[in-house]
Amino acid sequence: MIPRKKPGRLDDVRSNGWLDAMKSSSPPSKKVQKEAGVEDFSDDAKCGYSSWMFKYPSALNSFQQIVNHAKNKKIVIFLDYDGTLSPIVDDPDRAFISAEMRSAVRDVAKHFPTAIISGRSRDKVYQLVGLTELYYAGSHGMDIMLPIRNELCTNDSLIKSTDQQSWPILAQCVHDVLKEYPRLRQTHGRKVLEVRPVIDWDKGKAVEFLLDSLGFRNSHDVLPIYIGDDRTDEDAFKVLRxxxxxxxxxxxxxxxxxxxxxxxxxxxxxxxxxxxxxxxxENQEM
Structure with a gap:
C-alpha cells in the first residue's frame, strides 16, 4: 500500500507563472541530470533532487508495484497532451505527437478506457492525435464528449508569444482588461495565457465525470491513472488522492x-x- 499525503492547497495563479514552464527530461538517467542541470548542482542540490525522487518515485521503477495493485481492478487511463504526449514547444500549433507515441496510446486504448484531458479545444486535440478510440475532453474538461462544439468553452484562441520578455506586459494588459469582466478569469498553462469563464470545473471534475460515465462512480474495482505535467493537472491528482x-x-x-x-x-x-x-x-491475455 502506497502512503498518500494529504492534498495541499494549490498556489494562486500568477501572471508570470509561465516562467516555471520548461521541457522535462528523465529523472533516473544521465540525460536528465544534464538537461536539468543536476550535473552542475552542488552536493546539497543533488541530495535535494534525490529526496524529491524518493518522494515521487519513478513510475517505471515502480511499474510492478502498480501492476500488482491493479489486479482484479479495471484500469482507466487519463492523459494530458502538451508536455505529456507531445514535447513543449514555442509554438503550441506545432506540438505534434510522434508516430511512436500515437502507437503507444493506441495500444493502451485497446485494453483500457483512455481519455485525453487538455486545455486545448476538444476538436484541436482530436486533430493532433487522430485516434477515434479515445475519449476527448477539451478546454480543461468543459467540453467533454459534446456532439456540438461549445464556442464559449473552446480554447483555440490562446494568446501566444515567441518573445519571453513581452509576457509580463501582455499578462498585465489581459489582467487590466478582465477587470471589466468579473465572470471571466485569467489562468495560465505551459507558455500560454488563457481567459476562462468562472465555472466550478477543472480537470479533476473531468476525471470524476468520465469515471461516472464509465460506471465507476462508487466502484472499488477501478484503478484510475492520470499522467500530466502542468499545474492544471494537479486538480486531477487531488481527485485521485x-x-x-x-x-x-x-x-x-x-x-x-x-x-x-x-x-x-x-x-x-x-x-x-x-x-x-x-x-x-497482452501477455496476460495470451
Whole structure:
C-alpha cells in the first residue's frame, strides 16, 4: 500500500507563472541530470533532487508495484497532451505527437478506457492525435464528449508569444482588461495565457465525470491513472488522492511539489510506461 499525503492547497495563479514552464527530461538517467542541470548542482542540490525522487518515485521503477495493485481492478487511463504526449514547444500549433507515441496510446486504448484531458479545444486535440478510440475532453474538461462544439468553452484562441520578455506586459494588459469582466478569469498553462469563464470545473471534475460515465462512480474495482505535467493537472491528482484509489503521475525532471504519487521524466518515459502497460495486458491475455 502506497502512503498518500494529504492534498495541499494549490498556489494562486500568477501572471508570470509561465516562467516555471520548461521541457522535462528523465529523472533516473544521465540525460536528465544534464538537461536539468543536476550535473552542475552542488552536493546539497543533488541530495535535494534525490529526496524529491524518493518522494515521487519513478513510475517505471515502480511499474510492478502498480501492476500488482491493479489486479482484479479495471484500469482507466487519463492523459494530458502538451508536455505529456507531445514535447513543449514555442509554438503550441506545432506540438505534434510522434508516430511512436500515437502507437503507444493506441495500444493502451485497446485494453483500457483512455481519455485525453487538455486545455486545448476538444476538436484541436482530436486533430493532433487522430485516434477515434479515445475519449476527448477539451478546454480543461468543459467540453467533454459534446456532439456540438461549445464556442464559449473552446480554447483555440490562446494568446501566444515567441518573445519571453513581452509576457509580463501582455499578462498585465489581459489582467487590466478582465477587470471589466468579473465572470471571466485569467489562468495560465505551459507558455500560454488563457481567459476562462468562472465555472466550478477543472480537470479533476473531468476525471470524476468520465469515471461516472464509465460506471465507476462508487466502484472499488477501478484503478484510475492520470499522467500530466502542468499545474492544471494537479486538480486531477487531488481527485485521485481524495478517492484513495488510483495514481497521479507527474511528468517532470524538475523538483516541485505535487499531489501526484509517482513521476516520469519526459514524454519518452510516458511512451515507455504506456507501452509496458499494453505489453503486460497482452501477455496476460495470451
Amino acid at each position: 481524495g478517492r484513495y484509489q488510483g495514481y497521479g503521475i507527474l511528468v517532470s525532471a524538475i523538483p516541485k511539489e505535487s499531489n501526484a504519487i509517482f513521476s516520469l521524466g519526459d514524454t519518452s518515459e510516458v511512451k515507455e510506461f504506456l507501452g509496458s502497460l499494453a505489453k503486460t495486458m
